[in-house]
Amino acid sequence: MNIVYLNNQFIPSNEAKISPMDRGFLFGEGIYEVIPSYEGKFIGLQVHLNRLYNGLESLGISSPLSNEKWIELCQELIARNEGENLAVYLHVTRGDSPTRNHAYPTNTTPTVFAFTFDIPAQPVPEKQNATVYNVSSQQDLRWKRCQIKSTSLLGNVMHFQHSINEGNKETILFNDQNQLTEASASNVFIVKNNTIMTPPLDNQILPGVTRHIVLALLKEHSKFTIEERAISYDEVLNADEVWLTSSTKEIAPVIKIDDNIIASGKVGDVWLEAQTLFSQYKYQY
Template sequence: MGTVYLNGDFVDADQARISPMDRGFLLGDGVYEVIPVFNGVPFRLDEHLQRLARSLREVRLNDPHDGAGWRRLCQELVARNGGGHLSLYLQITRGVGATRDHGFPEPPVAPTVFMTTSPLPVPVPAADQPARTAGVAAITLDDIRWGRCDIKSVSLLANLLLRQQALDAGAAEAILIRQGQVTEGAASNVFLVRDGAIHTPPLSHHLLGGITRDLVIELCQEHGLPVRERPLQAAELADADEIWLSSSTRDVLPVTRLDGQPVGDGSPGDTWKTLANHYIGFKRHLCGLN
């Protein structure tokens, strides 16, 4: 089962234990990060750690480590699990309270820090193989989540219900609509292409600032692909030439069917293929992939 990190110790996964009074278990009171690792190299690690620090600030949790400390822990856990291609998970909760109480423990208790890894298939069947990617189906659903989706909280029940509804419908993802506007996917960010221009919703409390989302924008700007952050009306999805999903563990994935209808001509579009080639070039350079 591999090695995990828990509150200062590296232990076998089947030996790791937390208290049932931990607020993450009882109340979902914590935050997390998921970092892809390629060839033993955590991808965009600094950006992920910056987002983790922001989430901790927003929920009023002291960061248990500085950036250098987190980097050392990440690198050691990756090494202890053999390097290679992994998904690296970090979770920090408010710790173990004396009682189950909605108020924060007073005085504060030590946070619970947990880190684990799992295998990550590479190449990811999307941006790594543009010529062989068929794309995925998605459905649109009402965004029923809370009002602070910019915090990467462990409280994910609404996301789970939305993703499962998509899976039950034979789709890979749910694209979420709030008051007539596109926010994001249940576990991804959303891009729309129309007449060669790329659009994505602007950052707000209603969506997570995705690390892959930011990289896609950077690559578009670097390579002269017109990209714009602006509110997207739900009705624009039906007229899109292309729709993409981005996430740390699935790269940039083309949506070729939405709500049972083809997107564009029903195959991955040329703009996505161009971006995907830039994306895999960046990843190969950074992580030494062949």
Template sequence: MSQVYLNGAFMAPQDARISPMDRGFLFADGIYEVIPAYNGVLFRFDEHLDRLERSLREVQIINPHSRAQWQALCEDLIARNNGGNISVYLQISRGMAEKRDHAFPDPPVVPTVFMMTSPIAVPAADSPDTARGYGAITRDDIRWARCDIKSVSLLPNSLLRQQAVAAGAAEAILLRDGFVTEGSASNVFIVQSGTIITPPRSHAILGGITRDLVVELCHQHGLPLEERELTETELRQADEIWITSSTKEVVPITTLNGHPVGQGQPGPVWKALAHHYVRHKRRLCGLD
């Protein structure tokens, strides 16, 4: 039976209880992180913890654990759920207050910590030479102005992703003032004339851990890369489009709004990057 973690205890999911007075429930006053593990080994753990700590600082929630404690909790939860290829979801809310008030509780209350796991499906990048492509649609970016914080306030993202699902697509790629920001739950890359282009880090996008790894791999292997503003026109005329996330890794988008991207199949630059990504992951997680 699977187990989750809540406020100091491991338990069955059906036994987990959180008060309706918790500010995560009332205000979406919390942050989250998703950390993949392969072969039971946490992947890019330090980078995920960097982002978690930054999100907590930005919303002024006290970090309830040290790094060593977070790692021990993640590894314990993975072991209790049989290891393998699995993702760990961490959510930290500001905690339960005695009354509903927009202002933070004073004195501060104890944060609520919830953790669970989910199996990771085999990513497209694991088989670069036989992978199929996926569809995406474009939509206006209707989210708030601090998308760099990994907040649990995800209603706009959910609405946008549901529009993609309703259109038979895998993702909604978001546009703001004529520029690409990111996907509803991913970062975006394109390839144009052999050069890889991705929007730069800013308040308009979440600093993706997989995004950053792709940037590192491009530099390591001499793949031309530009981090700069990406226009809607460039997106529509791209030879290749990719989206990245921690659990789906690097996904080729082969149709955009129902029209083929490039040749309508995963492109050669994506295949090259995917091979580098898989080798890196396998080496770090003992999968060779």
């Protein structure tokens, strides 16, 4: 039985109960994080927690735990669930309110819920063993504050389901100017002529932790030119390589978008170098 954490208690998952008057349930009013670990070692733990704090601040919710207590909670969940490859899911809402009202209540206690789930083994930096992605594309129809890692994920879910309906694994999104934003559950990079590009951080995309680590590693350890700038639809389709990045995918090569094959349709050499760097240094973050 999975052991979860709910409001200061570690309990079996089937005993966890949250009020239907919780504002997370009624309004999707909460923040979450997914933090990967392999053999008990976390990747980007503090970066994830910093993003959690930023999200809570944007909603006017005080962090219910100190930084030390968050780290202890993550470590305790991993220990109690005894998995080799586990992600910790952290979920904080504004809490239970006696009445349903759009205005923020002033007297609620945040609800803290956390659990673990299995994740795939670490990606191996070998072309022949890479998990490749065929993806769909759509106009980005989500809300205008995508930099907040909100539990209100309906827009992302609908875009993701579009890819499933088309027999693909993800949907890459473009704004109304036909510029790349991100994917429904990933950030996106492209490679052209030894330049690695990704959209700049703004309200259209989530500041991904894997994105952050990849950029830091490439800037420090590679000779590639790195650009954070607006990227057009045509640039994506004509790229030498396209990647998805996320905490559970790490760096995933895209070989087809809709009916368009990316370059040769094979995993690229730049991906191999980037994933090799990530595999070597990721525990430093």
